[in-house]
Amino acid sequence: MTKVLITRPLPEAVTSRLGGVDLTVRSETLPLTATELRAALSEYDAVLPTLGDAFSAEVFADVPAPRCRILANFGVGYNHIDATAAKAAGVTVTNTPGAVTDATADIAMTLMLMSARRAGEGERFVRSGTWPGWHPTQMLGLHLTGKTVGIVGMGRIGQAIARRCHYGFGMDVAYFSRSEKTLAYPAQQYSDLKQMAGQVDVLVAAVPGSAQTYHLIDGPVLDAMRPNGHLINISRGDVVEEAALIAALQDRRIGGAGLDVYEFEPKVPAALRALDNVVLLPHLGTSALEVRIEMGLMAVDNIQAFLAGKAPPNVV
The missing domain is CATH 3.40.50.720 (NAD(P)-binding Rossmann-like Domain)
Known part of the structure; x- marks a missing residue:
């Protein structure tokens, strides 16, 4: 048999x-x-x-x-x-x-909102028992509506994220891809990843893991990001140079990050876990x-x- x-x-x-x-x-x-x-x-x-x-x-x-x-x-x-x-x-x-397309795109949106609005940090604050109550300047984050998202890789998942950003949050869409895509909404293609990183509020990694995408988002790309920019990774962990990301977050050179995958998964460095300006999920992309x-x-x-x-x- x-x-x-x-x-x-x-x-x-x-x-x-x-x-x-x-x-x-x-x-x-x-x-x-x-x-x-x-x-x-x-x-x-x-x-x-x-x-x-x-x-x-x-x-x-x-x-x-x-x-x-x-x-x-x-x-x-x-x-x-x-x-x-x-x-x-x-x-x-x-x-x-x-x-996996829609479920993974949904997790990207979860991470975008959690990182931009400091939701993970806020939840820990409430659980600590030390929250003193609301005040006008408490935990100010980034308002996503109307901002610009840059998607690295515009395949099925990248396009599903772009649709959610454009139609759900009124965001402008930019993307880094080998070929120009025919889309139902306005989107600007970039052939230079560092250039795009400097023009967007949220940079989302949505490429397959491969030798060609290993450390695609490295130190120079992170350095090109805006000081209030957020990096989201729902692709494969080694697409992002983890050590360079940790340094950028520690130095507050970017606004924050949201990660569902890790370079040496399931190992997550203590230095990354210690940071408040990063949201860490346990590879929940398709967990429904x-x-x-x-x-x-x-x-x-x-x-x-x-x-x-x-x-x-x-x-x-």
Whole structure:
């Protein structure tokens, strides 16, 4: 019988769809270990992995003739899988685009509002029991309505963020992208990231993680930002040079930041955690039950199509 491995617990609505196979659902919530990665390739016909399951070139090199023929990734980002090495080994890689778009855009807006209006800091203030009550100059933040947002990467998620900013908050939209986009609202394209960073009130990272986007937002980009500018990252942690961001926040060279991802996730530096001018979320981008079910069902559809001899809907 066909053997399928799901590497993390998923909602029952997802696992129940994989009938007629010998299904293993790993109970551990942490990524696959080095031994488990190699066993996944050698002992299963299909694997449904997710963030952190590092199917690297070295793993494929250690399993030169894998039994596994498809890695149906749970998530749109797949930089934890070496897609080139997978292809060379005859392993198909798929992902779950579309399902994550709106949920991730919503988290971007959450971070924008929390950072600009100092909501995390304010919530801690109330919980401390030391809040003296309202007064006119207390915890003044940045009013988002009518400001300018700059989006780094204008794919599905970037465009969903831009729509929310433009139609919901009357914000002007700028974006840094390799190609000009046809959009239903006014938006200015920039080919120079530092130039755009200096022209916007909020800079949002919405690019895939890759070698090309590693530290795309570095010290010089942060230095170009306005003193009251806010940086939001909902993409991948290493898109932002974390040490440079910490320095900019410590020196109050930018207004603040909102992060859902981290360069060395799940490790978050003590220096970052100690700062009041940054909002820190535990990678909540797609953390809604209906979204996780939709993602899981897309991954299952990819597996079932492949096992039936058809082209999976979402090959990367």
